Amino acid sequence: MPALKVQGLEFSYGAGPLINGVSFELRPGDFMCVLGPNGSGKSTLLKLLTGFMKPAAGSVRLAGEETAGMRPGRLAALAAYVPSETVTPYDFTVREAVLLGRTARAGLWRGYSSQDQAAADRALEETGIAALAGRSINSLSTGERQLAFIAQALAQEAKVLLLDEPTSHLDLRYKSAVMGLLSGLAARRLAVAAVLHEPALAALGCNKALLLGRGGYSFGPSAQMLTRENLSSLYGLPPGSPLLP
């Protein structure tokens, strides 16, 4: 069964369609990059996948379950989402923030169970930030903070992981670390989809690619999708541009 199956997804902000009949599916172990120029609807697409925004038409299934009308609690158990930026004025520790990944699994009145604590420990280990557990999330560098919110998503123990621009604002070392982490997660049978701004990063582990242009899209194995011709027409760059991989 596909981990994520999207059929005929449509959405507009009023002025003409933004997402126009997008269909694709991801299996456990797939790592998909979503590429496209600014304003092509990449971030909107992710929010449509989780139901945070409602599509005008089409369906999204997570592990076979239709997401329309699904409770957020059920959704959080099936898919985790990392926004491009999470800002809060309050100084939660990294561990407190990661434990909040267990919100959907912990009941009212209760503290965290030993399973919750163990899931947070695993997520901190896997993202390599166990040493930062006691620090305030507002005292972290941008890269460390990104890893902390990926750890929070991992603590949800969902089978689908969606990330909005997980590598923007990061230096090259963190870009490579995040991509390495995500392809490692795909290797242990998660389905991962990440919005990226640099096609070159897709070479660090993506096996699927979704190209969103204005008005159209294409989806397929990344080796076939990420050709110089496709990318130059997607971004409106000359084929010889040094920015293309």
Next chain:
Amino acid sequence: MGKTKGLLLLGALGAACLLSLAAGPAGMAPDVILNLRLPRTLAALTVGAGLGLAGALFQGALKNPLSDPYILGTSAGATAAAVLCFIFGIDRSSPVFFAAVFAGAFGATFLSYWLARLAGRLSDAALVLAGVAVSAFLSALVMLALSAARGRALPLLSFVLGGLYPAEPATLAASAALTLLAGALAAGRWRALDALALGEEKAYHLGADPVRERLIFFALACASTSAAVALGGTIGFVGLMAPHIVRFISGPSARLLIPAAALGGAAMLAAADAAGRLVFPPSEVPAGVIMALAGAPFFMWLLWKSAGRRS
């Protein structure tokens, strides 16, 4: 919260109670302490706890450290409804009175929230501005009512100014019960409040329905504000200051912040009320005035701090 820090908070609460029981021009006669100061101290504790609780809930649910029931217009809505009830002769301990005050609080809060959201994304500044506009309008209505009902206005004036005057035991009991209930229900949902403090989008994806949870926390905060206003009128800044100060002890997570903010608010208002009896004896400065004297500079400091964070 370590044991020492918890004891620190309880110690502050105990000291504030003792001060409130001892302070005043009438000396230390047992009769004065038991019959005058004890009910008044209990009222201060109840009002302070209700406002501290409401502040913690608003600051989390709106992800906005500048919010509290005074700034959002919640208190003004409750006061306007209470004044209307006085004019129509509805008794202060009747359920109708509490229902009306709650409706006023909830209506004013939602109006501020809705106005702030008109601009699109909810910004800290927009919320404060909307709260100021709603409060100003409701306060004008209250003043209008007071001018019109001149004959009966004097007891209402002290209510509007915010002060802890002899409360009927029935009102005290109803307010305390309402505050305890709201606090217990909020404490049970602490994780959802933490999720909301990371923002609406994050809360949704963590599994807490942001629209539903925000509505619940608004209702609980309005209930405890109503309990406070029914007893002490409009007292500002307790809800703003108490959560900020107790976060040094409890940390930011609502699990400890909710009870700590209620205890901290109770201690703060009991101390402010006692201070009001000590500064110009034999006359009394209302607790609301003392809180504004301390709270307004605190608010300015918060504004300055949040401006610094943005730049």
